[in-house]
Amino acid sequence: MKFIPDPIGRFCHRMASPPHFYALSGKLLPWLTGIFLILLACGLYGGLYLAPPDYQQGDSYRIIYIHVPSAWMSLFIYIVMAITGAIGLIWRIKLAEIVAISSASVGASFTFIALVTGSLWGKPMWGTWWVWDARLTSELILLFLYLGVIGLYNAIDDKRTASKAVAILALVGVVNIPIIHYSVEWWNTLHQGPTVTKMDKPSIHVSMLIPLLLMAIAFKFYYVIAMLQRARLELLQRERTAAWVKKLVSEPSNSSS
Amino acid sequence: MMPPSPLLQVEGLSCIRDDRELFCELAFQLGAGQVLLLEGKNGSGKTSLLRILCGFREPDAGHIRWCGNPISDSQYYADMAYVGHLDGIKKELTVLENLNLALALGQHGQYAIPEALTRVQLAGYQQVLVQALSAGQKRRMSLARLLVTKNRLWILDEPFTSLDKQGIKLTETLMTEHCSRGGLIVLTSHHDLNLTDVDVQRIHLS
């Protein structure tokens, strides 16, 4: 902590105090939901209606507006989980632990969505529901990693110990993800056709890109909303003996939003 | 009588387990030659406290310091020894192999292995597999482990279980000697402690 300037350290500490976090997140949630809905509506309208069909894949490419942001989120959330886990492990900040574990199930759902949409996409494109494509396979392994984290957390009764276990596992996983990804890619190029046609970087036309980015941002907001809600619940459960929770429960009028 | 300067300092320690506050704001100081006896009913948190002192479990609040440093420091582990519910003895190994391992993990202490075994009345048992020993003999073997390694702080969880009267007496003698050499002991026990000329503090957990 000594590397961090004092006011910032104090600010972080105040933010990380459970009652403060609970109150603040409660106030933020409606705003976040509103922004999410607007972004989602714009993204979907742009992606499904405004964007032109692809020259090769026709309309079926439109699934990328769900598939690609989910796949991005699946990786992003794992990294967030590892980072917050590490913070919890090193500085013993309870809130970081809670954010880490609350992210896990959201991340797992995004990974699942990416897999399902990927296989839905695979049906018209490749002719089968499932192809051992490098990215799909990496995604599947990522799902297993998430399930491992969730399973481990639920298997350990003492939740503080469980958070530590999850943080260690997430850190090990995050070191492994690049290696796994690379190995799967290698394996895939040996078993399947590499993209020989691809002479340049993947490119996407700007009219298709904007809705995709909108969707990506919308998904990020959704993650924050889902994660905060889970975190609030988890926080209440863990702090159920604390005075501020008892006070909160006894005054139900201003509790939840 | 002036208390000796404290080596082990505990401040504001609290432990919550399964929604129950076992203890909170616990504080004590222990200096050279002092004994701390933890008393209380089953489930009152005695073992939890010992395991927190060992660094196995993190306290929910508070600090523990050894010679002014936090106990995560490796110096603490060089200075302490723990005998818990589990003996920490491998039953497929001989008495000698077990003690040699204990030595390899720590540093040489007061006694050489044969002397220590004589001291705990296990002389001649060097080559015997531990699984052939009785529960009381195993308990005495854990005491021998305390004697052969270098340590200052003993943390003992119910050291008198499965010992006969003679064994209890022996343990008490060893504890008295340890304190007279400037050692510290933290222990839990259902038996009443019978130590002469030793400064015994008591904490009652409820």
Add this chain to the structure above:
Amino acid sequence: MSLTHAFFAILRRDLILAVRRRSEIANPLLFFILVITLFPLGIGARPQLLQAIAPGIIWVSALLAAMLSLDSLFRSDFDDGSLEQILLSPHPVSILILGKIVAHWLVTGLPLLLIAPLLAVFLGMPQPAIGVLLLSLLLGTPVLSLIGAIGVALTVGLRRGGMILSLLVLPLYVPVLIFAGNAVEMASNGLPVTAQINILIAILLLSLVLAPWPTAAALKMSMN
């Protein structure tokens, strides 16, 4: 140096224990042999087919055998309190734990390596591929023990840790399986395998250096 002394004391202790218990060596080895003999029975003894899938069969069986043996790594030490004593040692715990992992590999991984040529002949693997198979096992099985140790350390305190353990460990085994299996397959086709072997060496070194840390941390966490 007393740390090296402690390291070898732990290593020696675990080897003596394994010799006195015996089943620890026998179980994974037997499992390995049985699974591999089951494959020809299950899919038919067509030499070409067997030859084609031999690298995969051997490596998947080795992986499962390694996983089966993982639980014994810390179980008995956890149950009788020896693990507490190891963790309370003033020496760096990760090095001591590394001693245990090395012993575990010598007991469960090395026998697989010794029996593998025989099984490779059963499956009709061509001569040059057998050498690569041994090399890949030599480099790969220690990684299985090292990574597996993290998983066991995380689950050793749980009563029903078995299923969780495989869920934790198997995804992390993927790179080893891919590169090792691929090396053997390439060798069977008479293609060069230096790239795969280099990667296996890199993975082994990385896990050797990095895996003991989270293992030690996870053991401490499992202790409370």
Add this chain to the structure above:
Amino acid sequence: MKPIRRQRLILIILMIAGIGTAVGFALKSFNDNLMYFFSTTDVDNGKAPKDALFRLGGMVVKGTVERPGDGLTVRFKLTDFSKEVTVEYTGILPDLFREGQGIVANGKLDARGVFVAEEVLAKHDENYMPPEVKASLKQELKNQ
């Protein structure tokens, strides 16, 4: 205190050395020539394995796709823009198989020097664009 500190230093040095060597080996393997697939030139030079399955990659030459007989057998030529190899395949081709597209075929050479594929893999490329843009791109290429 001192020996402990020295010990720690040795451990850290060992660790860094281990990671360094690991990175070295990994980089070395990246530099190794990885045979994902053989090119048609390799086949022409006789570098490709005989009597063994291997992967052959290249572009489907325009106007060479023919269906001898009325079965599912397809014959076409693959090129890497210097040498061509004839490929035969019996089975259903993937949707994205078309002339001018890059594919990878898995199979072996027969006595005639024809590559008999057991499997043909085509992948969609990673460009997403509307058909008009694609058409205009083509137009531009033609104009050049």
